[in-house]
Amino acid sequence: MVTELNDGTFDFCETLTDAEDALAREMLERASAKWPLRVMHILAEAKGPLRFSRVLERVEGISQKVLTQTLRTLEADGLVTRTLYPQVPPRVEYELTPLGGELLVEVVGLWQWIANRLPDFEAARKPKADAV
Amino acid sequence: MVTELNDGTFDFCETLTDAEDALAREMLERASAKWPLRVMHILAEAKGPLRFSRVLERVEGISQKVLTQTLRTLEADGLVTRTLYPQVPPRVEYELTPLGGELLVEVVGLWQWIANRLPDFEAARKPKADAV
DNA sequence: ATCTATACATACCTTATGGTAACTGAACTA
């Protein structure tokens, strides 16, 4: 995979196989999707383990079914740990892994970059009346 | 919006309104989704305008319907330009805008970061047999 | 008169995603 911009300053990532390329794209897609990003964000803010119910409360608008799915996927990707304390009623705690934390930093960086250029995006949407 | 990691080194982006925050997240989601990312990538590689059919050929697996939708969305977001040459048969050319190019650089940077850590992600998925 | 090329639009269908609501299990409580 080669990427070059118009000014020719861009060219890397040639050592990846197609499979690796696809996997990286998939992770990017997953990590920047709506629910996973918000869940990881909440877990990062907590600075420690959170019970299922606490996450459910703090991720506004998510249903418990989708939260379960999301957390399981994050766990499978090594971004979150799940710890079951065999009590009654059960206690399950979720926590961001170091890998998850690092990934979140990167994604939030991109999100930040976009936020800084929001005026540009908004400007790009406007020009209806004043065509050149 | 505040984001802090476990080591407390992370805290910014507090000046955004909720609306701006949501918009930035939305752009992030859109930009890192499957088709938009691949289309932008093709357009970046082309280093210039591409006709609709050329894009369709190069974005493997996309249907013409979805490509049309994707390009229109990218255009509405100010990431690509659409130029219609009123010939018969029609000629339409698409090109990355500077804003689109910049965004792609950022997203590809994240994608690169992920690619560099693929071993970590793969390792995170493995540990089934050797639990601690 | 028919065919071709281009960039779509449209109708129709399948799949995926996500939401709601009800159910579970087991111990503790009233």
Added chain:
DNA sequence: TAGTTCAGTTACCATAAGGTATGTATAGAT
């Protein structure tokens, strides 16, 4: 005995996303 808690699971339904196939407009070529 019935109710509560927690972390789900399950069944069911609505919406969205995406695929396939076909239609359209127009001018030039055959």
